Amino acid sequence: MKKLFGIIGNPIKHSLSPVLHNYWFKKYNINADYSLIEATNEDLPEIIKRLKDGTYSGLNVTLPFKQKIINFIDKAVNDAELTGSVNTLLLDNKKTIVGENTDVFGLQAAYLKEIDNSPNKKVLIIGAGGVSPSVILSFQKSGIRSISITNRTKEKCIFLKKKFKFLNIISWESLELEINNFDIIINATSLGLKNGEDFNFNFENTKEAVIYIDTIYNPLETKTFKYLKEVGKKVFNGLDMFIYQGQKSFYLWNKINPEIDDGLVDLLNSKLK
Numbered sequence: 001m002k003k004l005f006g007i008i009g010n011p012i013k014h015s016l017s018p019v020l021h022n023y024w025f026k027k028y029n030i031n032a033d034y035s036l037i038e039a040t041n042e043d044l045p046e047i048i049k050r051l052k053d054g055t056y057s058g059l060n061v062t063l064p065f066k067q068k069i070i071n072f073i074d075k076a077v078n079d080a081e082l083t084g085s086v087n088t089l090l091l092d093n094k095k096t097i098v099g100e101n102t103d104v105f106g107l108q109a110a111y112l113k114e115i116d117n118s119p120n121k122k123v124l125i126i127g128a129g130g131v132s133p134s135v136i137l138s139f140q141k142s143g144i145r146s147i148s149i150t151n152r153t154k155e156k157c158i159f160l161k162k163k164f165k166f167l168n169i170i171s172w173e174s175l176e177l178e179i180n181n182f183d184i185i186i187n188a189t190s191l192g193l194k195n196g197e198d199f200n201f202n203f204e205n206t207k208e209a210v211i212y213i214d215t216i217y218n219p220l221e222t223k224t225f226k227y228l229k230e231v232g233k234k235v236f237n238g239l240d241m242f243i244y245q246g247q248k249s250f251y252l253w254n255k256i257n258p259e260i261d262d263g264l265v266d267l268l269n270s271k272l273k
């Protein structure tokens, strides 16, 4: 029988997760289908019931449900427990609905191995929304000791500092002036998203050897990414992080560590043109 998987979110139309997982299902001859599940808060109990009764074999969770979903599952484990953010659901052999987080791994696997993350480096996280707890934990795990955060709405930084006490809060108003203090800058806001708003300054004030990471992959190159690339900085977009978080979800469900081959990368890139 065909196994069913899917991603719960709203809006969800633009998610590339079906492309990713259906590619791997085909590659590994698994009779399964991965679909988009547009949901409202009211739909969550019914969707979870369908995971419990075996209709679904595994689910991803994205905005705006990564935190909220914890109220509907049996337990959040590992990075999901540490961040309070769940992006992967599975049913264990005791019929317990387990929430995991594969975003932290996605970030680590995609970038942190490629950059010099010696403990004295200074990191700035821009944004305190849905993806930020995962970004913070991945830097913490990498051993970096100086982690700063800024957000338009300061209260969200204060809230995150309750969980991650080591965070240093920078005011949004001084962002443009302060960016020259950081070795690694990561954009965890939605600024730069296709057809959305963008930063109202460019990043010309950054350090010579700065590394810029964008969690955005649609477009593949945001305005800031393009600018920094053009002036010769080391830049990463969010596509690798997206692929690696999916790889870990796929492993958790199927116990196969799927290969990230050229065919997959080409396919994803073609969808983002």
Ligand code: ATR
Pocket (backbone or CB within 6 Å): 063, 064, 126, 127, 128, 129, 130, 131, 151, 152, 153, 156, 188, 189, 190, 191, 197
């Ligand atoms: P949410 O936090 O509502 O779940 P998100 O997509 O996870 O949504 O996060 C969006 C992030 O982008 C937040 O950090 C948000 O800042 P606020 O907390 O102040 O809303 C940030 N963001 C979105 N639009 C922005 C804008 N025009 N200027 C600055 N920051 C913006």
